[in-house]
Amino acid sequence: MARLLAFAALLAAAVIQVQAGATCGPGQALCPSSAPCCSEFGFCQAYGPYCLGGCNPLSSHTLDSCRPMPICRDKTYTFAPGNPTLVNATTYDGNSTAYDWTIDAGTPLNTNNNGGELALILTQDSRAPKGTRISTTEYVLYGTITATIKTSKWNGVVGAFITMSNIKVRFIVTGQARTKYFGKEIDWEWPGNHPLEAQSNFFFQGHVDYTAGHGATHTLSSDSYENYHDYTINWQPDQLQFSIDGNVVRTVRKEETLVDGVYQYPTSPARVQLSIWPGGLPDSPQGVVTWSGGLIQYNEPEYQAAGNQYQVLVSKVVIQCSTSSGLAVGPDTVSYMYGANDTSGIPTVYASNRTALLNDGSARYSLPFVGASAWSLIALAIGAGAALTF
Structure with a gap:
């Protein structure tokens, strides 16, 4: 079981105390509309970071619940x-x-x-x-x-x-x-x-x-x-x-x-x-x-x-x-998104002009007030500071 990305499990343990949503993933119900994003570590969430990197579209409320990539x-x-x-x-x-x-x-x-x-x-x-x-x-x-x-x-x-x-x-x-x-x-x-x-x-x-x-x-x-x-x-x-x-x-x-x-x-x-x-x-x-x-x-x-x-x-x-992805990439393309499964059951990918920004006017992606203690725990899990420029 060596190469099973045990690091992902370690990260999940570090943030589990602030992931209050229901669990999500294959074999489980899709995330509800109130917490539409299935986060990287298998929890349904309604806000910000959990709808970005690592958000699993197949277990989220809909394929577009996660922000575009x-x-x-x-x-x-x-x-x-x-x-x-x-x-x-x-x-x-x-x-x-x-x-x-x-x-x-x-x-x-x-x-x-x-x-x-x-x-x-x-x-x-x-x-x-x-x-x-x-x-x-x-x-x-x-x-x-x-x-x-x-x-x-x-x-x-x-x-x-x-x-x-x-x-x-x-x-x-x-x-x-x-x-x-x-x-x-x-x-x-x-x-x-x-x-x-x-x-x-x-x-x-x-x-x-x-x-x-x-x-x-x-x-x-x-x-x-x-x-x-x-x-x-x-x-x-x-x-x-x-x-x-x-x-x-x-x-x-x-x-x-x-x-x-x-x-x-x-x-x-x-x-x-x-x-x-x-x-x-x-x-x-x-x-x-x-x-x-x-x-x-x-x-x-x-x-x-x-x-x-x-x-x-x-x-x-x-x-x-690569320029050989087969997608219709145009001058306004800024992201990838997932579509319905193909005939073999594999999710399709298409090029999109939708932004990944959380503040694009969609309230469901904004960062809510979840309490200073909760965000402190998350920050401690991944290190202090908002941004780091070397």
Whole structure:
């Protein structure tokens, strides 16, 4: 059960005390009109942030209950002072022009080294006990994404560079009283103390099938903790390629993913996410602990020497949007939206001129007064401050 995005469960636990709505997801009733948005972690909500990034349209009141997904634009993100701009997910208003990334958990830092590096941190204390995750405010529907990264190298610690769609399905972990939510995703991951390896993977609407060979391990030319490497996801309508330092190490063709008449291939708009998270916690599923290299050792000299934190460093992210999505994209197109299922039961996607902004005049998306204590809990869960410019 290693690659089941256990980090999502950790984030859900961090905010569950302020998610007062009914649960939602496959096999459950759609969210009511009074709380129309099915949030990333499976709760019906009526307001603001929960109708934006990660909002699951298939379990919301209607397909358009979630805000539209800002459309992909070619961008290069470096981390010199002033670039890019990050905003806490709880205060993000849907303005993808003003904000490049949301801070979903933890506290990213700038090292001010080598022209600027983004440090994703994991700590034992309250700064980032569940790790750090950031997500792009814009969505990719096919394209080439390259992240230049120095990975972690410690037992129990996982670094990740992935794409994640908003569509989630419920997956019951066998033998455990827990439910996880998974979507269409494409992964680069670095679990545990294996600095000469990187793992690639992909999932289709929560179909977790290790026997089908969706996961693979690749050898690196040099230590990924000591040296930066370029990791690329080249996601096109007909094939998916994983590359390291410009060299293709894996190709997955869509035609090879056909199962029972359905192509189990990622086809939904997705955010790019970068994270570091603790797989090796005492209460983690044993499969996750084993995959991530065992329990985290917070008494390691390197952890203490680094200011009592583990890090993943990112120096650059380059996103090149594909022009082969098949959508009718025009000069006024600003977002993607979901439509009815196609003949195989897969949700269709169309280009839209609707904005993702919460203050577009639709009262149902505005941020209500929910009490200072509740918002304080949310802010503590993902870090203080409304926006952060490096």
